[in-house]
Amino acid sequence: MNIIVNGNNRTVESPPLTPLLHVLREELDVLSPKAGCENGGCGACTVLIDGAPRRSCLTAVGSVPDAEVTTVEGLGAPETMSDVQQAFVHYCAAQCGFCTPGMIIAATAYLEGGGSADRVEISEALAGHVCRCTGYLKILDAVAAARDGGFDLSTTAESPHTTVLT
Amino acid sequence: MGSSAEVIRPGSPSEATSAYGDGAGAAVLAGGTLLVPDLHFGRARPERVIMLGDAGLSYVTRSNGTVTIGATTPVDALVGESSPLGPCAASIGDNEIRAQATVGGNLCAPAGFGDLQGPLLALGATARSAGAGGERSESLEDFLTDRSGRLLLDVTYAEPAAGAFASLGRPHAHHYTVMAVSGVRTVDGATQLAVVGAGTVGSRLRSAEALAGDAEAAGDAAGDAVNPSDDPLASGWYRTRTLPALVKQVLSELEASA
Incomplete structure (x- = not known):
């Protein structure tokens, strides 16, 4: 079967009941989705499947033939980061970074769906994503800032929760 | 790790x-x-896995006050429904899980899950299933009692005059339901109550229903009618003593909405 990963048509040899997470990481060498709990409880493996955020650990690859899968690698490169990626960098919204790909994917889907900068609504959108470094406040700041259409890395963040790297 | 089961992808309910x-x-x-x-x-x-994604079982239809929900309808499709079904659906998992999890999967889930059993039992839903002996329709209550060898196709219920939902959760990134009570007032004026979290599957609280006019007595009757086990979320003792409060809350909400 084939799936489209970050715009590239990829042939999948794994059995159809293999979790998409393992197809991405172990067969296709797409490493941003993380294998955390592998039971749908942490959100670290979240990817976009046909534009909707889904747990790749809960998705049998055979159930999404020809689907368009987007991971963090597909959102932007270091030189061409998306608004959400830039905001996460600017607000230091990652510590160990393990949850960050899932957070960024979920935040991207939330904002592309018209989500607001309201902290409660952002929290609801990211409710399935666990950050063991307790970095939630900076993550909320970053998503709220990204709402307004981009982020200038040269500016100073106004978040009370952030020490900005200069 | 991994499964070598045969994979079957039916393209219709009959398939x-x-x-x-x-x-x-x-x-x-x-x-x-x-x-x-x-x-x-x-x-x-398993020897074989039947993928239902393309089987045409994802639907919510309404006709003359009757609602039918297909087994593969995602849980998030129910979030906008009136109480108790909508609030119950909204309390399951998170938005990503609700978009992926299905009504049938939730109803047929092992003990500890199955939140939707509560509202659909309170609504007096009918379950349509297939299996040995062909297709049959029965009360959801009977279906849940013995669903081995049955493939759930859809559930049907009559829209109630009023509904209420009270849940005791455990704080977590996901809301794990310790216990929840659903209640409806039917168009005939009857009160129907159901609980999840007081046994391995959800159940109607008929002794409490019979005393619905006296919330205190109904709550006590509900507590007397269950014998929940301990599990990692809560002890049976705690559940037994919490259930009357949830029943009273639901009856109070039903009374207020009358």
């Missing part, structure tokens, strides 16, 4: 029914939120 047969050796994959990890880690080892 799904035919593929399922009597259910021997079969596992049903709808949203996959429970089954995919079980397959991957070898906790489930």
